[in-house]
Amino acid sequence: MNPTPSWLALRGRWAVPAASGLLILASLAGSRLAGSETWGDLLMVAAAVVAGAPVVRKALSALTARVIGIDLLVSVAAVGAVVIGEYWEAAAVTFLFTVGHALEDATLSRTRSALAELVAVAPDVAVVLRDGEQVEVPAARVGLEETVLVKNGAKVPVDGVVTGGTGALDEASITGESIPVEKTAGDRVFAGTVSTGGFLQVRATGVGADTTLARIIHRVEEAQDARARTQKFMDRFSAWYTPAIIVLAVGLGLLTRDVVLALTLLVIACPGALVISIPVSVVAGIGRGAKDGILVKGGEFLETSARIDAVALDKTGTLTQGRPRVTDVVVLDAAGGPGSVDEDEVLRYAARAEAGSEHPLARPVLEAAAARGLGTPGLPTRTEPVPGQGIVAHLDGHRVAVGNLALLRAEQVVGSEEDGQAARVVADLARRGRTPMVVACDGHAVGVVAVADEIRPDAPEMVRRLHAAGVRKVVMLTGDVEPVARAVGDAVGIDEVRAGLLPEDKLEAVEALRAQGYTVAMVGDGVNDAPALATADIGVAMGAAGTGVAIETADIALMKDDLLKLPEALSLARRTVTTMRQNIAIALATVAVLMLGVLLGGVTMSVGMLVHEASVLVVIANAMRLLRRRASAAPGGPRTPAPGGDVPRGPSRRTGHPQHV
Incomplete structure (x- = not known):
């Protein structure tokens, strides 16, 4: 990746706070060393103008869209402070506000690191076999069905199928699995994965924007920008809260005839930490999931996943291998x-x-x-x-x-x-x-x-971890007959088994669970389970790396065909929502304490802004904890093999019972 754009962004991010800070230092030095209050005041006003001009522009731009936001509160407070001669307060407030914005921008960029890493692994070039010769071309110029050569250390430039050679690929960027996967003829490979050894000949089946990596990047971009239900509520709350604070400050100023007190109230009541508390948590949670091969459709689905207390599972191909x-x-x-x-x-x-x-x-x-x-x-x-x-x-x-x-x-x-x-x-x-x-x-x-x-070896452990993560009921919905389904359910530890179901019966079963008050996640293959997947509160597609439709449409897409990713996804959702609630509490507590301090005396405008910006950084730092990989994705330690190991595919015409639906 080219470092120049990042350097320019960094320089632009800190240019205004740096200029304002230097003017403040010059003002303080001028007042003390030169003994000239006039020069000191002029430099302090200049510092306020430099830092405040971008804030005022944003406030006016928001007003034209009929939005009253935080920038307006700071603008009014800073202009008012200059008018009444409180130059230090005006400079300090605008300076701290711009510093806070710069830090906020930097840390928000950090929370989007998962997306940046996905973009970084996108291959630039490909070595294609044309007319018997190796030709290096841009990755986007590879044609479908062309043969691509992947050498040791190179990135796979396309989605495709191995037609010759053997090798190992690091698929962490796609599935979240850190252990390289051996590839031989007939195996699928994905763009963005990296060869750790061997030599592969790959027939291209997906190129450019039609690769799994491109779909993941698109999905993560949309998901990180999507708003959670709580965030939408907070936006509506802020739309009423900000005008209310302005009215309160005006009323307080008229009542006490203390303009400084009114302006201070405007500054410390800024709901900055409150506004950012939800989006920064959502972005971090979705980013962590993307790194682990868990794609969540957006903040709303992340919140819903945190409330899941019933999970419905198909049997064949989900709890079992699907290979009799x-x-x-x-x-x-x-x-x-x-x-x-x-x-x-x-x-x-x-x-x-x-x-x-x-x-x-x-x-x-x-x-x-x-x-x-x-x-x-x-x-x-x-x-x-x-x-x-x-x-x-x-x-x-x-x-x-x-x-x-x-x-x-x-x-x-x-x-x-x-x-x-x-x-x-x-x-x-x-x-x-x-x-x-x-x-x-x-x-x-x-x-x-x-x-x-x-039975899949990790199926019993998956059920145990789901219960440990707060799921009250795990239900198996299958087209197999009762004895077969019961044998699987008993071996895995399923709470409830419903057998002999047609696709419409599975839909009714999910509806029944929801009618009982459960928030339901349905895990299936997306074909005969499609009605139930659509009816459930959350539809989960497993092993979605090779299925573009699943990546785009599933509420949660688990890129790797790994059952333990399901409890990991629900655990991540719960941690994200917990972080959101913690951030809201921090933001509200900070505003309440500062407002009390202003009314009782002792909290100045600059001190209030300093504490306010500190609360913003605390909220962001708290959300960034989600980016850390946990030692264990879910409670319970290592995977355990299934007891017994064998379960039925289902009685067939040979036993006189109906075959699996």
């Missing part, structure tokens, strides 16, 4: 069947039959067979899908059926009776949340293969 796998292979007594079989033989029968199936659970069976090194040579001679029950395949002269008990009974398979061994094993696996598929060969049940999804 074979968890059990059970051998049955196949009396009169094809001879002695073992687990591998049962799995091989199932895999060969599933090789001709389009069912979603066919893939995990085939993957399990491949992982065990079991060959599945050739496709079945013929396959007969049986809707809602399973599949029948002809393999090397054998008739193999894979499905639920209804299929086996239709096939008149021995062992499929209600009190048979197969039925007992199926019932036991279903109780444990598995999706069982019975395997039969030539009319005899030989085994049962069970498929399940896995």
